[in-house]
Amino acid sequence: MGRTQRIRTKACDVCGDTADTLFRIQHDATGAWIFACKPCQVEASTDNPHYTYGGTWKSKKRH
Numbered sequence: 001m002g003r004t005q006r007i008r009t010k011a012c013d014v015c016g017d018t019a020d021t022l023f024r025i026q027h028d029a030t031g032a033w034i035f036a037c038k039p040c041q042v043e044a045s046t047d048n049p050h051y052t053y054g055g056t057w058k059s060k061k062r063h
C-alpha cells in the first residue's frame with residue numbers, strides 16, 4: 001500500500017464548497033445528517049425547527 005497524501009478537506013453538502021471546518025447538522029424533516037460550512041450552518045440554524053447540531057469536523061489535528 002502506498003502512502004498517498006490526501007488533503008483532508010470535505011465539501012459542504014449545501015453549497016458544495018470545500019472547507020477545513022464543517023458542521024454536522026440536521027436541517028430538514030428527513031433527519032439526514034449533512035456537513036455544512038459556516039455560512040450554510042448559520043443559515044440552516046436560523047428559524048429552522050428541524051435544525052440539530054451534531055458536532056464540528058476539522059481537517060487539522062489537534063495538538
Ligand SMILES: [Zn+2]
Pocket residue numbers: 012013014015016017036037038039040041
Ligand atoms: Zn456551504
